[in-house]
Amino acid sequence: MIRGAEGFFLTLEGGDGVGKSTLQRLLNQRIVDAGYDVVMCREPGGTALGEKLRSALLGSKKNEVDPLAELLIFLSARAQLSAEIIKPALKRGAIVICDRFTDSSIAYQHYGRGIKKSIVEDLNAIATEGLTPDRTILLDLDPAIGSMRNVQAQDYMEQETINFHNRVREGYLSLAKEFTERWLIVDALQEEGIIVDLVWTDLKKRIRG
Numbered sequence: 001m002i003r004g005a006e007g008f009f010l011t012l013e014g015g016d017g018v019g020k021s022t023l024q025r026l027l028n029q030r031i032v033d034a035g036y037d038v039v040m041c042r043e044p045g046g047t048a049l050g051e052k053l054r055s056a057l058l059g060s061k062k063n064e065v066d067p068l069a070e071l072l073i074f075l076s077a078r079a080q081l082s083a084e085i086i087k088p089a090l091k092r093g094a095i096v097i098c099d100r101f102t103d104s105s106i107a108y109q110h111y112g113r114g115i116k117k118s119i120v121e122d123l124n125a126i127a128t129e130g131l132t133p134d135r136t137i138l139l140d141l142d143p144a145i146g147s148m149r150n151v152q153a154q155d156y157m158e159q160e161t162i163n164f165h166n167r168v169r170e171g172y173l174s175l176a177k178e179f180t181e182r183w184l185i186v187d188a189l190q191e192e193g194i195i196v197d198l199v200w201t202d203l204k205k206r207i208r209g
């Protein structure tokens with residue numbers, strides 16, 4: 001397993017509408033103010049190719065995309081993002097914060113869609129050449145509340161049933177409880193200032209210098 005050997009690789013995970021992008025923006029400010037080199041990215045996307053794959057996929061209609069085709073598109077975008085952005089940034093010692101990564105595929109494509117876990121794990125390892133986050137924040141929220149926060153412009157994934165989103169949530173929670181040394185579970189119902197304080201305190205303990 002390759003970890004962010006020189007830099008530090010933090011990923012943000014959770015269901016739709018849990019506030020990952022707000023946390024990423026607020027965290028970025030703290031890290032820049034503290035003088036660190038920080039790189040932000042998101043999945044799917046984060047590269048020219050990845051953004052095209054993102055629009056192709058998220059612009060699709062519900063039930064139009066085959067689950068395996070869907071998984072492979074996420075993995076393609078991930079392979080490009082890892083090679084083009086994440087690995088070079090970690091190599092030069094930066095802190096990389098990615099909105100979603102390998103665990104999203106386990107949560108959505110395995111727990112949500114039902115693709116065998118070992119298939120998703122193996123393909124994740126191939127796409128990233130074994131890159132694993134140093135720390136993962138799970139913003140945990142009841143999907144019924146997440147979908148209320150996300151009423152405009154729902155993409156085809158957000159239009160999935162509440163049962164699908166409940167499976168994704170339970171999947172995330174079981175991953176986080178299995179690998180407690182990597183995951184931090186945060187109650188996403190808390191006020192955003194409290195969440196960013198909590199995550200920044202956790203991160204400061206782990207980064208060098």
Ligand code: TYD
Pocket residue numbers: 015016017018020043044058074100101102104105106108109155157158
């Ligand atoms: P996005 O608009 O980025 O949603 P969010 O703001 O909630 O992150 O859309 C990404 C969607 O794709 C989201 O519903 C989660 C899903 N997804 C997967 O199903 N598998 C994956 O591997 C990734 C990266 C995302």
